[in-house]
Amino acid sequence: MKKKKNKKKKSGVARLIEISKSKQQVFIASKLLTVAATIIKLVQLWLIYKITSEAVVGIINSHAVNTPVIKQHALILVISGIVYALLRYTSSRLAHTSAFEIICDTKIALINHLNKIHLGYLDNMSLGKLEKIIMTDAEKMEGFLSHHQMDIIEVLLTAPLVVLYLFFVDIHLTLALLVPIVIAVIIMTFNLANPENKKDQVTLNNEIENVQTEIIEYINGMNDIKCYDIGERSMSEYKKSIFGLSNVILKIANIYKYIIGGFYATLNLPYLTVFLLTAYRYFTGFDKTVLISNFVLFLIAVTIFKNTFETFFILSRSMMEINERVSRIDAVLNLPIIEEPKVGKALQKYDIEFKNVYFDYGTTAILKDISFKIEQGAKLGIIGASGGGKTTIAKLIIKFLKAKTGEITIGGINIDDIDSKTLMQNISFVFQESYLFKDTIMFNLTMGRAVPEQRVSEVCKMLNIHDKISRLKQGYQTVVGKDEGFFSGGEIQRLAVARILLKDSKIIVLDEATASADTENELYLQKAFLELAHDKTVVMVAHRLKTIENADQIIVVENGEIVESGNHSTLLAKKGRYYKLYNYQNQSAEMTISNLAEGDVLC
Numbered sequence: 023m024k025k026k027k028n029k030k031k032k033s034g035v036a037r038l039i040e041i042s043k044s045k046q047q048v049f050i051a052s053k054l055l056t057v058a059a060t061i062i063k064l065v066q067l068w069l070i071y072k073i074t075s076e077a078v079v080g081i082i083n084s085h086a087v088n089t090p091v092i093k094q095h096a097l098i099l100v101i102s103g104i105v106y107a108l109l110r111y112t113s114s115r116l117a118h119t120s121a122f123e124i125i126c127d128t129k130i131a132l133i134n135h136l137n138k139i140h141l142g143y144l145d146n147m148s149l150g151k152l153e154k155i156i157m158t159d160a161e162k163m164e165g166f167l168s169h170h171q172m173d174i175i176e177v178l179l180t181a182p183l184v185v186l187y188l189f190f191v192d193i194h195l196t197l198a199l200l201v202p203i204v205i206a207v208i209i210m211t212f213n214l215a216n217p218e219n220k221k222d223q224v225t226l227n228n229e230i231e232n233v234q235t236e237i238i239e240y241i242n243g244m245n246d247i248k249c250y251d252i253g254e255r256s257m258s259e260y261k262k263s264i265f266g267l268s269n270v271i272l273k274i275a276n277i278y279k280y281i282i283g284g285f286y287a288t289l290n291l292p293y294l295t296v297f298l299l300t301a302y303r304y305f306t307g308f309d310k311t312v313l314i315s316n317f318v319l320f321l322i323a324v325t326i327f328k329n330t331f332e333t334f335f336i337l338s339r340s341m342m343e344i345n346e347r348v349s350r351i352d353a354v355l356n357l358p359i360i361e362e363p364k365v366g367k368a369l370q371k372y373d374i375e376f377k378n379v380y381f382d383y384g385t386t387a388i389l390k391d392i393s394f395k396i397e398q399g400a401k402l403g404i405i406g407a408s409g410g411g412k413t414t415i416a417k418l419i420i421k422f423l424k425a426k427t428g429e430i431t432i433g434g435i436n437i438d439d440i441d442s443k444t445l446m447q448n449i450s451f452v453f454q455e456s457y458l459f460k461d462t463i464m465f466n467l468t469m470g471r472a473v474p475e476q477r478v479s480e481v482c483k484m485l486n487i488h489d490k491i492s493r494l495k496q497g498y499q500t501v502v503g504k505d506e507g508f509f510s511g512g513e514i515q516r517l518a519v520a521r522i523l524l525k526d527s528k529i530i531v532l533d534e535a536t537a538s539a540d541t542e543n544e545l546y547l548q549k550a551f552l553e554l555a556h557d558k559t560v561v562m563v564a565h566r567l568k569t570i571e572n573a574d575q576i577i578v579v580e581n582g583e584i585v586e587s588g589n590h591s592t593l594l595a596k597k598g599r600y601y602k603l604y605n606y607q608n609q610s611a612e613m614t615i616s617n618l619a620e621g622d623v624l625c
């Protein structure tokens with residue numbers, strides 16, 4: 023198992039850009055345009071100051087206002103306004119394009135990565151969590167990437183340049199403006215630097231995740247909840263998660279009410295300080311022309327600063343959020359991927375062998391020292407008590423899990439030396455939960471490969487599902503999940519079995535693939551399946567012994583160990599575990615395959 027080359031070094035937006043690689047130029051272009059737009063905005067401030075000064079000088083000194091100069095400045099102001107709007111429009115357009123492309127790339131990277139990992143380990147990541155990461159976390163970055171990024175540039179550029187200019191114009195008013203702003207920034211920096219803040223953000227995200235998981239759990243388990251009348255208990259779990267979330271929100275709100283209150287109050291203070299200093303100057307005989315133009319300029323500057331730092335505050339929170347989201351995306355992208363061989367070996371033979379295989383998910387041993395061999399074309403039955411490790415064996419063969427020690431070979435080749443594509447071409451598998459795509463039945467059976475229709479109906483006839491499909495108005499062209507395209511659990515399993523038989527791979531792995539059928543149907547289905555798969559190497563995990571009675575070899579797996587192996591008659595003769603299970607199951611299942619007449623319709 024190989025960890026993807028460490029990309030953890032980068033975080034936040036830098037990491038996102040790294041994931042999406044190619045969109046960097048558009049991203050940089052949109053930033054450069056924002057820089058240009060911000061500079062124009064500053065020029066506008068200067069122009070407004072010039073116009074105001076000219077007008078005030080003319081009015082106060084009772085001589086004609088210098089209209090040509092004002093007109094000239096006003097014209098430049100209008101033109102710069104148009105240019106500013108165009109630049110911001112283009113930069114915002116580019117930022118949006120690149121933001122959506124980055125989100126799209128991130129989602130594709132996540133899905134691609136999920137395609138490369140050992141799928142068996144995914145069971146440990148809740149569906150709610152995965153859904154939140156792929157959909158919500160990726161989606162929620164749009165606001166930051168398309169808007170906030172641009173705002174950051176504007177903030178970083180505007181603040182120092184405006185301060186520089188203001189110092190140049192009027193040092194005392196600049197200080198009157200700056201002192202409260204600096205205090206506001208200190209309050210905010212102090213708050214942002216607090217590690218508790220980051221922790222709260224993580225807790226908040228976890229609580230949101232909990233609520234989502236509980237909702238999904240509640241919906242998934244609705245049948246059982248109603249059946250066992252445990253609505254109240256399930257609801258209380260859901261309520262618990264809601265209360266957990268509201269507690270975190272209240273805690274954050276409690277801290278923020280002082281910090282935010284203090285921050286906004288101080289941020290608005292410059293209106294007062296600038297006004298008070300101007301009033302003082304008025305009464306102490308300050309030059310009126312300078313007084314008025316500077317007052318107008320500084321009022322505009324206060325508004326700019328206030329907006330700038332408000333934005334900065336919002337951004338700092340969203341920056342924290344984005345880092346948190348990206349690290350969660352990285353948690354998926356860092357799931358270990360299947361180590362592919364440099365040069366995959368081709369398969370010539372199709373026997374399967376386990377040599378001293380050990381497996382665990384971290385601590386407890388799930389499989390201990392498992393060894394067995396199935397010859398090419400032979401049928402292996404695996405039975406045993408629930409939780410013994412049968413599914414784990416099936417998952418190891420198809421590389422859904424990776425053995426910790428020992429070796430698994432196919433045709434004498436270690437499965438680690440067979441690339442996943444070759445392996446998947448040669449193996450078909452059906453698990454208890456089969457999935458039908460929202461496409462035609464024909465697509466679901468052939469998975470888009472060219473298979474003669476006659477062959478499809480032949481297999482379906484043998485598996486006793488052809489009649490049901492033929493009765494549908496659109497037959498094999500019926501779309502699953504629409505109009506008449508609905509199937510029972512047992513029917514879905516037949517379609518899944520038909521699908522693997524039509525794939526015609528050399529090895530077939532079935533994990534309780536026919537368990538949804540009733541006993542008689544399952545036996546019928548197994549019989550048909552074995553006929554169709556007579557030349558294939560088959561691994562069948564079953565909970566009904568009858569279904570694997572005819573297997574060439576049977577292993578009994580309990581507590582991660584093979585406790586018995588042999589064929590049906592040798593195992594019965596041993597009078598051990600298999601014998602006991604067989605007798606126990608026989609008491610409850612009286613009907614056997616021998617009771618069935620050829621062609622009996624059982625569904």
Ligand SMILES: Nc1ncnc2c1ncn2[C@@H]1O[C@H](COP(=O)(O)OP(=O)(O)O)[C@@H](O)[C@H]1O
Nearest residue numbers: 145146383388407408409410411412413414415
């Ligand atoms: N994703 C998982 N994480 C941790 N333990 C697991 C996981 N999946 C299965 N197990 C454990 O592995 C053991 C064997 O499971 P499994 O192979 O599915 O048993 P069987 O198919 O024989 O019923 C069980 O004890 C089960 O609790």
Ligand SMILES: [Mg+2]
Nearest residue numbers: 412413414533
């Ligand atoms: Mg199982």
